[in-house]
Amino acid sequence: MVLTGRLVLLALLGVVPVLLFPGAASILLWAALLAAVAALDLALAASPRRVGIVRELPEGVRLGEECRSALVLRNDTHRPLRATVREAWQPSAGAVDPEQAVRVPAGDARRMTVRLRPTRRGILRAETVTIRSAGPLGVAARQVTVPAPGALRVLPAFASKRHLPSKLRRLRELDGQSAVQIRGAGTEFDSLRDYVRGDDVRSIDWRATARRRDTVVRTWRPERDRRVVVVLDTSRTSAARVLDEPRLDTGIEAALLLSVLAEHGGDKVHFLAFDRRLRARVDSTAKGNLLSSLVTAMAPLEAELIEADWSRVPAQVRAASPHRSLVVLLTSLDSGAVEEGLLPALPALTGRHVVVVASVRDPRLEEMAADRSTAAATFRAAAAERALLDRAAVADQLRLVGAEVVDAVPADLPPLLADTYIRLKATGRL
Amino acid sequence: MTRRSAETDVQAVPVRRARRSDGSPGQRTAARQVELMGDGGSAAATARRRLRRSLPLLMGAVVLAVIVLLNLLPGAEEDDRPLSPGNPSPEGARAVAEVLAAEGVDVVRVDSYEDALGELDAGPATLFLNDTRQYLSATQVAELAGSSDRAVLAAPGARQLTALEDEFTLLGPAPLDFGDVPAQAAECSDDDATAAGSLSVTGTVYSGDVECFPTAVDGPPGGAGDDSGPTTGGLYTTSSDGAVAVLGAPSVLSNGSITEEGNAALALRALGSAPTLVWYEPTGADVVSSGEGIDPRTLLPPWVDPLLVWLLVCAGLAMAWKARRLGPLAVEPLPVVVRAAETAEGRARLYQDSRSVAHAAATLRAAALTRMARRLRVDRSAPAGEILDAAARHSGRPRLELEQRLLHHTPTTDRELVLWAQEILDLEKEIRS
Numbered sequence: 081m082v083l084t085g086r087l088v089l090l091a092l093l094g095v096v097p098v099l100l101f102p103g104a105a106s107i108l109l110w111a112a113l114l115a116a117v118a119a120l121d122l123a124l125a126a127s128p129r130r131v132g133i134v135r136e137l138p139e140g141v142r143l144g145e146e147c148r149s150a151l152v153l154r155n156d157t158h159r160p161l162r163a164t165v166r167e168a169w170q171p172s173a174g175a176v177d178p179e180q181a182v183r184v185p186a187g188d189a190r191r192m193t194v195r196l197r198p199t200r201r202g203i204l205r206a207e208t209v210t211i212r213s214a215g216p217l218g219v220a221a222r223q224v225t226v227p228a229p230g231a232l233r234v235l236p237a238f239a240s241k242r243h244l245p246s247k248l249r250r251l252r253e254l255d256g257q258s259a260v261q262i263r264g265a266g267t268e269f270d271s272l273r274d275y276v277r278g279d280d281v282r283s284i285d286w287r288a289t290a291r292r293r294d295t296v297v298r299t300w301r302p303e304r305d306r307r308v309v310v311v312l313d314t315s316r317t318s319a320a321r322v323l324d325e326p327r328l329d330t331g332i333e334a335a336l337l338l339s340v341l342a343e344h345g346g347d348k349v350h351f352l353a354f355d356r357r358l359r360a361r362v363d364s365t366a367k368g369n370l371l372s373s374l375v376t377a378m379a380p381l382e383a384e385l386i387e388a389d390w391s392r393v394p395a396q397v398r399a400a401s402p403h404r405s406l407v408v409l410l411t412s413l414d415s416g417a418v419e420e421g422l423l424p425a426l427p428a429l430t431g432r433h434v435v436v437v438a439s440v441r442d443p444r445l446e447e448m449a450a451d452r453s454t455a456a457a458t459f460r461a462a463a464a465e466r467a468l469l470d471r472a473a474v475a476d477q478l479r480l481v482g483a484e485v486v487d488a489v490p491a492d493l494p495p496l497l498a499d500t501y502i503r504l505k506a507t508g509r510l
Numbered sequence: 511m512t513r514r515s516a517e518t519d520v521q522a523v524p525v526r527r528a529r530r531s532d533g534s535p536g537q538r539t540a541a542r543q544v545e546l547m548g549d550g551g552s553a554a555a556t557a558r559r560r561l562r563r564s565l566p567l568l569m570g571a572v573v574l575a576v577i578v579l580l581n582l583l584p585g586a587e588e589d590d591r592p593l594s595p596g597n598p599s600p601e602g603a604r605a606v607a608e609v610l611a612a613e614g615v616d617v618v619r620v621d622s623y624e625d626a627l628g629e630l631d632a633g634p635a636t637l638f639l640n641d642t643r644q645y646l647s648a649t650q651v652a653e654l655a656g657s658s659d660r661a662v663l664a665a666p667g668a669r670q671l672t673a674l675e676d677e678f679t680l681l682g683p684a685p686l687d688f689g690d691v692p693a694q695a696a697e698c699s700d701d702d703a704t705a706a707g708s709l710s711v712t713g714t715v716y717s718g719d720v721e722c723f724p725t726a727v728d729g730p731p732g733g734a735g736d737d738s739g740p741t742t743g744g745l746y747t748t749s750s751d752g753a754v755a756v757l758g759a760p761s762v763l764s765n766g767s768i769t770e771e772g773n774a775a776l777a778l779r780a781l782g783s784a785p786t787l788v789w790y791e792p793t794g795a796d797v798v799s800s801g802e803g804i805d806p807r808t809l810l811p812p813w814v815d816p817l818l819v820w821l822l823v824c825a826g827l828a829m830a831w832k833a834r835r836l837g838p839l840a841v842e843p844l845p846v847v848v849r850a851a852e853t854a855e856g857r858a859r860l861y862q863d864s865r866s867v868a869h870a871a872a873t874l875r876a877a878a879l880t881r882m883a884r885r886l887r888v889d890r891s892a893p894a895g896e897i898l899d900a901a902a903r904h905s906g907r908p909r910l911e912l913e914q915r916l917l918h919h920t921p922t923t924d925r926e927l928v929l930w931a932q933e934i935l936d937l938e939k940e941i942r943s
Binding site for chain 2: 099128223453
C-alpha cells in the first residue's frame with residue numbers, strides 16, 4: 081500500500097472541520113473518513129500483479145549514442161490501470177525518464193518507452209520493474225516490484241573510426257594502383273601498365289617496354305592473406321586510468337582500428353582478450369561482420385584484478401593462427417610487470433612471428449617531468465623522469481628481443497599502431 | 511505537470527500490434543520476448559513478509575514502551591528528597607522518623623497545605639515544616655504555626671518569617687568552616703537545646719527571643735541600621751514561649767549526622783513533644799496564586815490543541831507518502847579507479863620524505879642527457895662526455911661550462927635542487943630549439 085500526495089492534501093483539508101468543531105470527535109471522524117476513502121480506493125485499484133510486462137531492448141548500443149528501452153504493459157484486469165511505472169536501470173545506463181505515468185484500459189496494452197543514454201561500456205542491467213497502481217480517486221495505490229531482468233550491451237565507442245579513411249587511403253596506395261611503390265621482398269608482382277609521368281623510373285619493365293614499344297611499368301601490391309593476431313591484455317595493469325580512461329578502453333580503440341584496417345588490407349584478423357585465461361576471441365574467418373562481432377565481444381570486457389600469465393600467450397596465439405603472423409600485444413610497459421611477465425615469454429613469440437608491443441603512455445608523466453617550480457614539484461619531476469627512463473629501458477629490452485614497440489598517449493595510440501601495421505605491410509615483413 | 515507530459519510519451523499501442531512488430535525485420539530487438547506478470551506473490555504474502563521483516567523493530571518498540579510505562583507508574587519512584595522521612599540515604603531523615611514512631615509519636619507525612627491544616631486541627635500536634643524551596647507565603651506559615659501546638663520551621667526564608675507573631679530574623683548563613691565543623695555549644699535557656707548540649711553541624715543563623723548555639727555572622731544581608739559589624743544569632747531559635755522554633759541547621763535531622771554530638775537529642779526533643787508529628791513538605795501546588803501570573807496556554811483559542819494534533823497526523827501521512835520508494839534501488843557495479851601516474855606520485859613523496867636530493871638530481875641528469883642525446887643524434891649508450899661535446903657544438907656554449915652545470919654540480923638542499931633542475935631544463939630547451 082502506498083499513500084499519495086492527494087491523501088495528504090485531503091488530510092490537510094481536515095483542518096477546516098478541526099477549526100470549526102475543535103475536539104477529538106472531529107479529528108477521529110476525519111481520520112475515519114480518510115481511512116475509508118483510502119480503503120475504497122485501494123479496493124478499486126487494478127491489481128499490479130496482473131499486469132503483463134514484455135521487454136523490448138535493442139541488441140546493443142554504441143557508447144555515446146541514445147537508445148530506447150520499451151516495456152509493453154498489458155492490463156489483464158477488468159479495471160483501468162492508472163499506474164506509475166519505474167524501470168530500475170543502473171545509473172550508468174543514463175535513463176532519462178525511468179519513471180512514467182501510464183494509463184492502460186482494461187484488457188488492453190500500452191508501450192512505455194524509456195530513453196537511455198549510457199555512460200559506460202559493458203553489460204548494463206535493469207533488474208526490476210515497479211508498478212504503482214493507483215485507485216480511481218488517486219489517494220492510495222498498490223505497488224509491486226516485478227523481477228524483470230533486462231540487459232543492454234553497450235558497445236565501445238570506436239572513436240578512432242575517424243582515422244580509418246586516411247589509413248585506408250594509405251593502404252590503397254600500397255595496393256597496386258600506384259607504381260610509386262618500391263619493389264621489395266614481401267611484395268608481389270601485380271600487373272603491367274603504361275607509364276605515366278610521375279612514376280618511378282626504376283619500376284619500368286624494360287623487357288615489356290621493348291616488346292610493346294611503349295613504356296610499361298610494373299606495379300606491385302603488398303602480400304595479402306596474412307594473419308594479424310591482436311592480443312588485448314585485460315589484467316590488473318589495464319585497469320589504470322590514463323586521462324580518465326582505463327588503458328583497456330584505449331586498447332580496445334586501437335584493436336578496433338587495427339582490425340578493421342587489416343581486414344580491408346585483405347588480412348585475416350584474430351582477436352584475443354587474455355589475462356590468465358581467454359576472456360574473448362573473435363576470428364575474421366568466422367561468418368558475419370568482423371566489426372560487429374568484435375564490438376560485441378569487447379563490450380563486456382573488464383579489467384580483472386589479477387596478474388597476466390604471459391607464458392600461456394604463445395600457445396593461445398598458436399591456437400588462433402598456426403602460421404607466421406603479426407602479433408600485436410596491447411599491454412602496458414610498467415617496469416616490473418613486463419620484466420617478470422612479458423619479457424621471458426616474448427622470445428617464444430618473436431621466433432615465429434612479427435611482434436608489436438603497443439602501450440598507452442601517460443601524458444601526465446611528461447607534465448610532471450616539466451614542472452620544476454617547487455621542491456615537491458621537482459621531486460615529482462625526478463620520479464616522473466625515473467618512470468619514463470624505466471619505460472624507455474623496458475622498451476629497449478623488448479626491441480632487443482625483437483619486438484616493435486609503439487608507446488603513445490591515448491589519442492595517438494590507435495593511429496600510430498595503424499601506421500606501424502602499414503609500414504610492416506609495405507616493407508613486406510608480415 | 512511532469513506526470514502529464516510523461517503520459518503523452520506513452521504510445522497507445524494495442525498488444526496485437528506490438529507483437530506483430532516484434533517479428534518485423536526492421537526492429538532490432540532481443541530474441542527473448544517473454545511476458546512477465548506479477549512477482550509470484552500475493553498481497554497477504556507481502557504483508558506477512560513485511561511483518562516478519564519488521565518483527566525486530568516491533569519487538570524493540572514494545573520493549574521501549576514497557577520501559578516507559580514502568581517508569582511512569584506511580585509508587586515506583588524512589589524518595590530521594592533531602593530531609594524526607596522516607597529517604598534512607600545520608601541526606602534523608604528516615605532515622606528520626608522511625609525512632610519517633612518507635613517511641614509512640616504518630617508521624618504523619620503530608621504534602622498539601624489543606625491536609626497539614628486538617629491534621630493540625632485534629633488534635634495536639636507538632637508541625638515540622640520543611641520548605642526548602644520556600645513555596646509557602648508568610649501568612650501560610652503564620653497560619654500553620656498558629657494552629658499547631660509547636661512548630662519547628664526548618665531553615666525558613668526571611669520572607670516567610672514576617673507574619674509570625676514572634677520576632678524572628680534571618681541573619682545569614684553561618685561562616686563556612688572547612689574541615690571538621692567545631693561543635694556548637696547550646697548556651698541558652700531552652701530545655702531542648704540545653705539537653706542536646708552541642709551540635710555538630712552549622713546552617714543558617716537567625717535572631718529571635720531565645721537564641722541557642724550562638725554563631726557570629728557578618729551582619730544581615732540587608733545591612734540593618736548602622737550595625738555593620740559581626741552580629742550573633744542562633745542556629746536554633748525559639749520564641750519566648752517555645753511554641754515556634756526555627757531550626758537554622760536542619761541537617762541535624764539527616765541520617766548522616768543524627769548520631770553526632772547532641773544532634774539526636776535536639777531532634778527528638780524538638781519534634782517529639784506531642785503525640786502527633788505532622789511532617790509537612792510543601793509542593794508547588796501550595797503556592798498561593800496572587801492573580802498576577804497567568805498560564806499563557808489559557809490565552810490561546812480552544813482549537814489550537816486539536817489543530818496541532820491534526821497537523822501532526824498530517825505530517826505523519828506526508829512522511830509515509832514521501833518515504834515510500836518506487837521500488838528498490840538500482841545497484842551500480844563500480845569499476846576500480848587507479849590513476850596510472852599514481853606510482854610516480856608515490857615515488858616522488860618517498861624521495862621527498864627521505865630527502866634524497868642527490869638521487870633525484872642523478873635521475874634528472876640522466877633523463878636530460880638521454881633526451882639531449884636523442885635530440886643531437888648521439889648514440890644513447892655513448893658516454894656523457896660525447897653528448898656534452900655535441901651539445902657544446904650545437905649550442906655554441908663552452909663545453910667546460912656545460913660540464914660544470916650538468917655533470918659536476920650536485921645540489922645538496924631542496925632549494926639548490928629546484929634551481930639546478932630549472933637550470934638544466936632551460937639548457938635542454940636551448941639545445942632543443
